Amino acid sequence: MTFYLVRRVAIGIFLLLLMSAIFFTLTRITPGAPVSVGENPRIHQDQVNRRLHSLGLTDANGNPYSIPESYVRYLGALVHGNLGDSYQYNEPVTTLLMQRLPNSILLLGAALLVALGIGIPLGIYASTHQYSKIDMTTSIVSYIGVSIPSFVLGIYLLLIFAVFLKQSPLHWGFPLFGMHTGGVDDPLDLLIHMVLPVTSLAILQIAIFSRFMRASMLEVLHQDYIRTARAKGLAVERVNYKHALRNAILPIITLVGIAIPQIVNGAIITEGIFSWPGTGQLAFGAVVDRDYPVILGVVMLVAAGTVLFNLIADVLYAVADPRIRY
Amino acid sequence: MAQVPPLPIGGATGGLPGAGPGQLSVETTVDQERAIAQPGVKADELAGAPELGFWKLAVIRFLHHRVATGALLILGVIVVAAVVVPIITGNLYSIQDYRHPYKAPFQSFQHLLGTDELGQDELARLLRGARVSLMVGILAVVGYLIIGGGLGALAGYYGGWLDNALMRFTDIIISMPFLLVVIAVTAATGGVRLSTVIIVIAATGWFEIGRLMRAQFLVLREQEFVQAARALGASNTRIILRHILPNALAPIIVSATLGVSGIILLEAALGFLGYSIPPPEPSWGNMLQNFEEYLLSDHTYLVIFPATALVITALAINLVGDGIRDALDPRQR
Numbered sequence: 187m188t189f190y191l192v193r194r195v196a197i198g199i200f201l202l203l204l205m206s207a208i209f210f211t212l213t214r215i216t217p218g219a220p221v222s223v224g225e226n227p228r229i230h231q232d233q234v235n236r237r238l239h240s241l242g243l244t245d246a247n248g249n250p251y252s253i254p255e256s257y258v259r260y261l262g263a264l265v266h267g268n269l270g271d272s273y274q275y276n277e278p279v280t281t282l283l284m285q286r287l288p289n290s291i292l293l294l295g296a297a298l299l300v301a302l303g304i305g306i307p308l309g310i311y312a313s314t315h316q317y318s319k320i321d322m323t324t325s326i327v328s329y330i331g332v333s334i335p336s337f338v339l340g341i342y343l344l345l346i347f348a349v350f351l352k353q354s355p356l357h358w359g360f361p362l363f364g365m366h367t368g369g370v371d372d373p374l375d376l377l378i379h380m381v382l383p384v385t386s387l388a389i390l391q392i393a394i395f396s397r398f399m400r401a402s403m404l405e406v407l408h409q410d411y412i413r414t415a416r417a418k419g420l421a422v423e424r425v426n427y428k429h430a431l432r433n434a435i436l437p438i439i440t441l442v443g444i445a446i447p448q449i450v451n452g453a454i455i456t457e458g459i460f461s462w463p464g465t466g467q468l469a470f471g472a473v474v475d476r477d478y479p480v481i482l483g484v485v486m487l488v489a490a491g492t493v494l495f496n497l498i499a500d501v502l503y504a505v506a507d508p509r510i511r512y
Numbered sequence: 513m514a515q516v517p518p519l520p521i522g523g524a525t526g527g528l529p530g531a532g533p534g535q536l537s538v539e540t541t542v543d544q545e546r547a548i549a550q551p552g553v554k555a556d557e558l559a560g561a562p563e564l565g566f567w568k569l570a571v572i573r574f575l576h577h578r579v580a581t582g583a584l585l586i587l588g589v590i591v592v593a594a595v596v597v598p599i600i601t602g603n604l605y606s607i608q609d610y611r612h613p614y615k616a617p618f619q620s621f622q623h624l625l626g627t628d629e630l631g632q633d634e635l636a637r638l639l640r641g642a643r644v645s646l647m648v649g650i651l652a653v654v655g656y657l658i659i660g661g662g663l664g665a666l667a668g669y670y671g672g673w674l675d676n677a678l679m680r681f682t683d684i685i686i687s688m689p690f691l692l693v694v695i696a697v698t699a700a701t702g703g704v705r706l707s708t709v710i711i712v713i714a715a716t717g718w719f720e721i722g723r724l725m726r727a728q729f730l731v732l733r734e735q736e737f738v739q740a741a742r743a744l745g746a747s748n749t750r751i752i753l754r755h756i757l758p759n760a761l762a763p764i765i766v767s768a769t770l771g772v773s774g775i776i777l778l779e780a781a782l783g784f785l786g787y788s789i790p791p792p793e794p795s796w797g798n799m800l801q802n803f804e805e806y807l808l809s810d811h812t813y814l815v816i817f818p819a820t821a822l823v824i825t826a827l828a829i830n831l832v833g834d835g836i837r838d839a840l841d842p843r844q845r
Contacts, residue, residue, distance in 0.1 A: 201684055212700040333827040335777040337784060338819045341803050345815055349807055451691055455781060459803075473695050473785055485692050 187504070194500070198493040205489050206264075206482075210257045213478035240271075269486070270479040274472065279483035283465060287487075290464030293457070294449050297384045298442070301391035306438065308392070309399025313407065313434075314426050324396055331393030336452035340386040340459040347382060383460040387452055391445050398441055403434040436507050443499025447492045573839040580835020583828040590825055594642035605636040606792050617813045628814055629802070637794040638821055644788075644795040645825065648710055648779045649772040655714025656771055660721035661764065667722070668729025669752055678726060682719040691781060698787050706789045709782060713775055721767050728760035762840040769833035773826040780822050796822045 238250075251259065263270065269279035312321040334342075406412065407430050415425045450466070457463075458470030465484055472480035564572075575581055598605070609623075609631035617626035617634065625634040667675040685693075697712045732738060733756060741755045782788040783797020791798060799818040806814040 197683075205684060209696060212696045215700050329830070330823075330827065333773065333830050334823050335781060335826075337781055338800075338822055341800065341815055341819055344803075344807060345812055349810065349812055454691055455784065469692065470785070473692070473787070478696075481692060481696060485696070488692075 191497075191501070194497050198497060201493060202486070202489055203261075206261070206486055207257060209482055209485055210260060211253055213482055214253050214256070264486075269483040272472075272477055272480045274475050274477040274480070279479050282468060282480065283483055283487060286463055286465045286468050289462065290453065290457070290466060293380065293383055293462055293464055294387070294446075294453055296380060297387035297391065297449055297453075298445065300384055300388040301395055301445070302438075302442070304388070305392040305395025306399050306435070309396040310403055310426075310431065310434075312396065313400045313403035316404065321400075324400075328393035328397050331389045334389070336386050336390055337455040337459060339389055340383065340456050343382045343386050344459070379460075379462075383456050383462050386460075387449055387456055390452065391449060394445065395438070395441065399434070399438065402437055403430060406430045406434040436503065439499050439503045439506060443496045446495045447488065450488050450491070570836075570839040574835050577835045577838060580831055580838070583831035583835070586824070587828040587832060590642060590828070591646060594639055594646055597639045598636070598643060601633075601636050601639075604633050605640040605794055606632065608632055614809075614811050617817075625817060626813055628799075629805070629811075632794075634814065634817060637799060638796075638817055641794045641796045641799060641818065642821065642825070644706065644793065645776045645779060645822075648706065648713070648788075649776045649829075651710045652713040652717070652775045653768050653771045655710065656718040656721045657764070657768055659714065660718030660723075661725050663718075664722035664725025665729050665752060665757070665760075668726035669733055669748070669756070675726065678719070678722055682723060685716060685719050691778075694778070694782060695785065695787050698782070709779065709788050713778060717771070717775070717778075721764060721771065724763055724767050725760060728763065729756055732756045732759055763837075766833055766837040766840065769836055770830060773829035773833070776829070777822070777826055 260270065267280055269283070271277065272279055272282055275282060308324055312318075312324045315321055407426070412425060412430055415429050416422070420429075453464065453466035454469045454473075455466070457466030461467065465487065468480060469484040471477070472484070609627060611631070612623065612627050613629050613631040615623050615627040615631070618624070619626070623633050623635070625638065627633055628637070663674070663678055667678045693716055694709075694712050697716065698708055729752075738751060738755055741751050746755070779788055779795070780797035780800075783795040784800050786798065786801060788797055789795050796818045800815065803815050806812065
């Protein structure tokens, strides 16, 4: 187990290094200098040079670093928790990320919990009542859920709840745009602002979780030991929820590990649409404004998170399922 | 899973070695087979049943699937409209009718679905956008098939370093925020041209089909019919192309179909972020770019049309894909 852990962590670090190298090179060979005001005759060349230097793009003499050289410098700074400065905000990327990370974790965590809380029971119910009306409805709705990208879903939700129902008693005060002002001090306000983005992020995962849970549960229900349990005379509920569920729910752990990068991916646009002040919105803005240090920082954060969560999921799986040995 | 063709020598147990002294040896010819067919069955009666190949049967099974057939019809209408109508309307999609911006839909035949903020005809833009979506979807999937199919087949057949490289590449891609990857690569390779978008999507998204192809080849290369072909002296190229590939195709076709809808949604997301085809040209993604304006000014139809077109197309493709899956593999349900 220890050896496995060490190996996994080593592979994870290698992956992160490789990815950062690729991304760093990509952002460097991108056309469009960060200081394009260089063409503005009113700005003195010295000022441009000073700006380029302060962004870490040139050395003290004004000579630009080569790509490998600046990559090594980037990595060196990364070890100290420095991801460079944003072109747009004139602030360290780390500061920006740390400001927004709690908001994102709140939103993504809520979406994940909602998805698990609805998707898993739905899948279990659908599998124990196969071909019932609820099973059919779940299948159809989850089918549609998979076909709608979260940004279109977000737009639809805004359309319905913030525009169409504006004049009706069904308008629960979901704001069209704007951030939550009260923060954690005003939980109700926060909640109202969270409903639509969480819904639009969670629907896809609900669809995936319920489908997976149904298939996994059905597979277990058709195994011999379930028939044995039933033949012994155990109640249906006891067999379903004690014997079958325990085995069927295990693969969900891995699925959550896979779901996290998916939710993060969806969050980039969803946070942008709903003006949720998280890292996704930061990335959304950075993408539109071509603020590469920020894009790079978000990519590194997400990649590190993904590697970490996949590792945790695999370890948890081994802990939960004694049949698995590493 | 794979369709394994029957061994060239048949007969329920007859061909098995050690089945008895009076039985057949393993080497029999077709004529011998016919000669020892069950009494009362004439040789030609064996071939009497209507011969329906695997693909013909699949088509019949698909057409029996009502939902999938309906989805195929809808998809057909969309494709035909996207291909034909823009030829007739020409550059109507980019003509700016300054006197009629924000014209409501279903009011006149001149602008059936209304106009946007620049007075451009919404219907013409939708159909032109459909072209973009379908073109990106199909071309990028062709890219998936060439890169993923090719590398997956080689990795599965030969194994070795190529196999390892394929698996590691997949690991990297999976742990990256895909959207940001595509954006960064698009930006780095010279920005927003449709050809770049297609190439970038194809170059970063092929791994799923690659893995599928690899898995197919891993299983199939151990099968008896491949050993038989090798024993007969077939070259590796011939084995890959003529013997394994046709048997590996079924899941690849399904995955490719579903891939088209995934790419269309991805392209829309890119267009929405301004990283796909640039503005005078419409795409379903960039038609949604100003959704805040449309929502705030209550011109909701400008949001509803492209979003719904996107969802209907993606849904139809997914349904067709699932129909193909059921048709190609009736056992897996």
